[in-house]
Amino acid sequence: MNSKRVKVFIYLLLSTILLYFVGKAIIRQIDNINWDTLRFNYTFLVLAILSDIISRIFAGILYSSLLRRLEAFLPHHVAMSISWLSLLGKYIPGKIAVLGSGMFLLSRYKVRPEITVIVPVLANGMFIISCLFLSLPLFFSQPAGNIIPFSQAWFFLLLFIGIIAMHPKMFLGLANWMLRLIKRPSLQTGLTFKQMLLPFCIVLAQCIFLGITTWCVMKALTIISVSAIPVVISISVLAGTLGFLAFFSPAGLGVREGIYLLTLSPFIGSEMAVLTAVCLRMLQTAMDALMGATALGLLRLTNTHEKIKNV
Numbered sequence: 095m096n097s098k099r100v101k102v103f104i105y106l107l108l109s110t111i112l113l114y115f116v117g118k119a120i121i122r123q124i125d126n127i128n129w130d131t132l133r134f135n136y137t138f139l140v141l142a143i144l145s146d147i148i149s150r151i152f153a154g155i156l157y158s159s160l161l162r163r164l165e166a167f168l169p170h171h172v173a174m175s176i177s178w179l180s181l182l183g184k185y186i187p188g189k190i191a192v193l194g195s196g197m198f199l200l201s202r203y204k205v206r207p208e209i210t211v212i213v214p215v216l217a218n219g220m221f222i223i224s225c226l227f228l229s230l231p232l233f234f235s236q237p238a239g240n241i242i243p244f245s246q247a248w249f250f251l252l253l254f255i256g257i258i259a260m261h262p263k264m265f266l267g268l269a270n271w272m273l274r275l276i277k278r279p280s281l282q283t284g285l286t287f288k289q290m291l292l293p294f295c296i297v298l299a300q301c302i303f304l305g306i307t308t309w310c311v312m313k314a315l316t317i318i319s320v321s322a323i324p325v326v327i328s329i330s331v332l333a334g335t336l337g338f339l340a341f342f343s344p345a346g347l348g349v350r351e352g353i354y355l356l357t358l359s360p361f362i363g364s365e366m367a368v369l370t371a372v373c374l375r376m377l378q379t380a381m382d383a384l385m386g387a388t389a390l391g392l393l394r395l396t397n398t399h400e401k402i403k404n405v
Contacts, residue, residue, distance in 0.1 A: 108342040109187070116348040119355060123368040135314045142310035146381050149303035153177050156217055156296045157196075163289050166200075166209045172396055175389035176200060180214060182386050185344045192218060216293075222335055224297040228305075229332035231324065232357070305330040311373050312358070316366045329357045345382075351375065 154174025161173050168176075176199040183191030196214030201207070305327025312318050312326065333353035337346015351371040358367035 104342065109344075109348070112340075112343065112348040112352070116352045116355070120351060120368050120372065123355070123364045124372075127365045127369060132315070138310045138314035142307050142314065142377060143381070145303050145307040145310055146377065147385075149300045149307065150178060150381070150385050152296055152300035152303065153181070153217075153221075156220070156293055156300065157213060159293050159296060160213050160216055161205070161209070163293070164209050164212060166205045166213075168200075168203055168205070169396070171392050172203060175392045176203075177217070178385040178389040179393075182382060184338065184346070185382075187342055187344050218338075220294060220297045221300070222338065224294065224301055225331035225335040228298070228301050229328045229335070232328045232332060301331045302327055304334060307377075308370070308374060311377065312362060312366070312370050315369055315373065316362050318362060322361060325361070326358075329354070332357070345379070347375075 151174070154177045155170075157177035158168070158170045158173035161168055176196060179199060180192055180196035183193075183195040193214045196217070197210045200210040200213060205213075306323065308330040309318065309323050309326040318326075333350040334346070336353055337343065337350040340346055340349040343349050351368075354371035354374070355364065355367050358370060361367075362370070
């Protein structure tokens with residue numbers, strides 16, 4: 095049996111085990127929901143959709159910002175479209191497709207080979223670090239205190255590590271380590287902390303709107319206060335990051351739902367936490383398809399315009 099088949103077998107095995115246990119918990123909680131008393135607020139569903147779109151726009155702006163800092167001046171809508179299309183790679187187990195698709199699409203627009211490697215790695219690496227950074231306040235929550243010994247001490251330790259990791263030299267060192275794992279050449283770039291500051295702010299804005307999307311979905315289903323938004327942002331980015339890092343799970347299927355079930359239950363109960371997780375999965379899958387189709391349309395219009403201009 096070759097190594098590729100072994101990998102596929104491991105991915106399938108881990109995914110099956112995860113989906114069995116998480117799926118069993120979800121079905122049990124859904125059976126407990128009193129559907130007669132459930133009142134869905136469509137206003138907050140619309141706000142959730144708008145918030146999710148805004149977070150994806152920020153993801154596209156990040157791609158454009160990084161390209162311009164590296165002196166690769168693609169039109170904004172092209173850079174954003176490449177960002178949205180590359181994110182569809184998360185549905186392929188292994189998650190390498192997220193990086194590979196971004197590299198491939200950038201190369202189609204004559205971006206220099208070294209930059210086609212740098213931009214997807216930087217964009218995804220910055221997203222992961224920023225999400226982990228924003229999830230740190232969860233260490234002060236009661237559920238974390240019950241599960242993790244000395245959770246507040248861990249908070250300060252991880253905060254210190256996160257601040258150091260955001261420095262370009264450390265961050266690029268981590269990125270090069272990731273590249274060595276996938277047998278790609280190391281990044282060679284002279285980006286300074288000042289140059290990286292705006293992209294990190296863009297990522298933070300993306301993460302905040304991801305959390306607001308989750309809060310709006312919760313608000314559409316049940317009662318939750320505005321003061322819970324910071325905690326929900328932390329929960330949302332943690333679920334998204336762990337789902338992304340779970341290499342065996344396509345689009346974090348099962349991982350994200352499990353995190354939501356564990357972390358949202360103390361706030362809105364297990365039944366509403368499960369329903370929130372399911373609604374978020376449906377919403378974000380639909381939005382992935384919509385933004386992917388939008389990106390394809392924009393790129394096709396761009397290519398058609400260039401052909402007409404060159405006639």
